[in-house]
Amino acid sequence: MFKPVFFAALSxxxxxxxxxLRYKRFRQYAHFPQLPPGLLMGHLKTFDDFTxxxxxxxxTDAIFADMIESLGSPSIMLVDLRPINAPVVVITDYTTAEQVTRTTSLQPTSLPKTTLAYLEPLLGSTSILVSHGSEWKALRKQFNPGFSPQHLMTLLPSILKQSKPLMNHLDNLVAGNTDFSLVEYLTNLTFDIIGSLVIDTDLCAQSEPGKRGELIQLFNEMMRTYSDEKSSLPWWIIPFKARKRSLVGARMNELIQDLIRRKHAEQQQRGLNSERTSRSIMALSPQDTKELSSELVSTICDQIKTFLMAGHDTTSTSLAWIIYELSRTPRALSAVRTELNELLGSDSDLKVVTSKLLSTDGPHFVRGMKYISAVIKETLRLHPPAGTARFGPPGDGFKVRTPEGDEYCLDGLTVYICQPLVHRDKSVFGETAGEFRPERWLDGAVDGNTEGNFPAGxxxxxxxxxxxxxGQEFANIELRVIIALIIRRYDFTKVGLGETSLDENGHPTLLPSGQYAVESEVYNTRQVTGKPVDGMRMKVKFASQTSG
Structure with missing residues (x-):
């Protein structure tokens, strides 16, 4: 009697x-544009096939791009990655993206950011990146003063001071005539800069490996656990890596929390109005608080880790892409150097440029870099270092309408705005959407290449x-200053991937776009954010050796 009942119940x-399972795979989101899902694997096998x-x-953005193209390039695409991740809606159109990031009566601070559990050891559980609603508003208000344009301009001396070791390293690389990872040197530079801005501490990231501070060593150790395509998998699939992150993250917390308490005590002892009072973000945020609770210290610690991570990682990668694009676009490189000559004079010596930027006219010079700003903007269009993922809370009934006229409810779905696809939309940027053309962002024509104004979104x-x-205003200031220091002094040449094609006479081949043809394409890999696969390997010479 027992066996028939058991088997009947089991059946x-x-x-x-x-x-x-059939409902979830084939009916729940059947109205979304998507490739055919599998019963057991959803789109996991399809994703692997495209990979x-x-x-x-x-x-991942490049894989999504291939999948979307195979569907006929709809404005959104559903990717069912259960049980590894929640279903994802990939957005490729700016009008749909604008609906996701705007405020609504139900979501007054826009759709919440997706909880990034795999990044918690790196950023902390209360990071401003993943907080929402009133908690996010309080954090933004608390840290906004440290990122105000007026305050950021007072940080020019720190940016210039931290840039000097980079120049020394580049001078030595010129003498050695060896190739190197540009991203590595720029990452160390931006880490030192953001360390000064956020915690008023020299992290010694540009020192020899054995002389670097413990915090920078821990960050590097942590980043190595995020260096492959498996880095974002759930902890139960990569338990040893997850354990490593937890241990390193705990030690980082100890160091930063101790630093917070020590700096706060020093500031309270000096008094808020002392000329020696630190103007770092860490000091500005709790300056009116006499006693720090454990909860407040933990929260500040998470924000410091977030600012250190975001402030060095994306800026260094963007700067590497800027240098690469300028190295293969002679007209743009010439325009940048001409603008700097007009603003700062023709002498590109470090001491001369530094004195100009530290003068009372320094902020004016930085704001006057119009063409350089266009270069930065165009590089970030083609090579955005990071995207955004939101989450549609179940039951909210949040809907978006695509340009095709279809309406979709995003409840319970991860919503990923794929910036590289949004930024290369030919309906917005025309047939040159995939080309590096800084002139498209200028008010007036430069060599007849201006292409008009574009929707802000x-x-x-x-x-x-x-x-x-x-931190976007700080990133823009930092990028302009570093460009002003190095672009006239050095010529960079890509080696390996992205190397310039030469004709039979050994001369570069110039394409109709105004860029040199290359033997192969440099592409991004995913290491928390997008990074050039080869670290942007370069050779460098003094500009006077290779150009007049």
Whole structure:
């Protein structure tokens, strides 16, 4: 008697789960544009198939791009990655993206950011990146003073001071005539800069490996756990890596929390109005608080980790792409150097440029870099270092309408705005959408290349709406200053991937776009954010050796 009942119950249970799985795979989101899902794997196998069709280590965005193209390039695409991740809606159109990042009556600070559990050891559980609602508003208000344009301009001396070791390293690389990872040197530079800005501490990231501070060593150790395509998998799939992150993260917390308490005590002892009072973000945020609770210290610690991570990682990668694009675009390189000559004089010596930028006219010079700003904007359009993922809370009934006229409810779905696809939309940027043309961002024509104004939402490397990047103004200032220091002094030449094609006479081949043809394409891999696969390997010479 027992066996028939048992097998009957087992059969009913199997039927129930089979029907439920069929519903989730084939009916729940059947109205969304998507490739055919599998019953057991959803789109996991499809994603793997597309991964194998190209460079297997390329960024997820490139794989999504191939999948979307195979569907006929709809404005959105559903990717069912259960049970590894929740279903994802990939957005490729700026008008749809604008609906996701705007405020609504239900979501006054826009759709909440997706909880990034795999990044918690790196950023902390209360990071401003993943907080929402009133908690996010309080954090933004608390840290906004440290990122105000007026305050940031007072940081020029620190940026210039931290840039000097980079110049020394580059001078030595010129003498050695060896190739090197540009991203590595720029990452160390931006880490030292953001360390000064956020915690008023020299992290010694540009020192020899054995002389670097413990905090920078821990950050590097942590980043190595995020250096491959498996880095974002759930902890139960990569338990040893997850354990490593937890241990390193705990030690980082100890160091930063101790630093917070020590700096706060020093500031309280000196008095808020002392000329020696630190103007770092860490000091500005709790300056009116006499006693720090454990909860407040933990929260500040998470924000410091977030600012250190975001402030060095994306800026260094963007700067590497800027240098690469300028190295293969002679007209743009010439225009940048001409602008700097007009603003700062023709002498590119470090001491001369530094004195100009430290003068009372320094902020004016930085704001006057119009063409350089266009270069930065165009590079961030083509190579945005990071995207944004939101979540549609179940039951909210949040809907978006695509340009095709279709309406979709995003409840319970991860919503990913794929910036590289939004930024290369030919309906917005024309047939040159995939080309590096800084002139498209200028008010007036430069060599007849201006292409008009574009909708604000079509350019979103810092994202838009109330949840836009708090550090975007600092990133722009930092990039302009570093460009001013190095672009006239050095010529960079890509080696390996992205190397310039030469004709039979050994001369570069110039394309109609005004760029040199290359032997192969440099592409991004995913290492928390997008990074050039080869670290942007370069050789460098003094500009006087290679150009007049």
């Amino acid at each position: 009913l249970l199997a039927t129930y789960f089979f029907n439920k 194998r069709r190209g460079k297997p280590d390329r960024h 079509a350019w979103r490397p810092f994202e838009r709406g109330p949840r836009n990047c708090i």
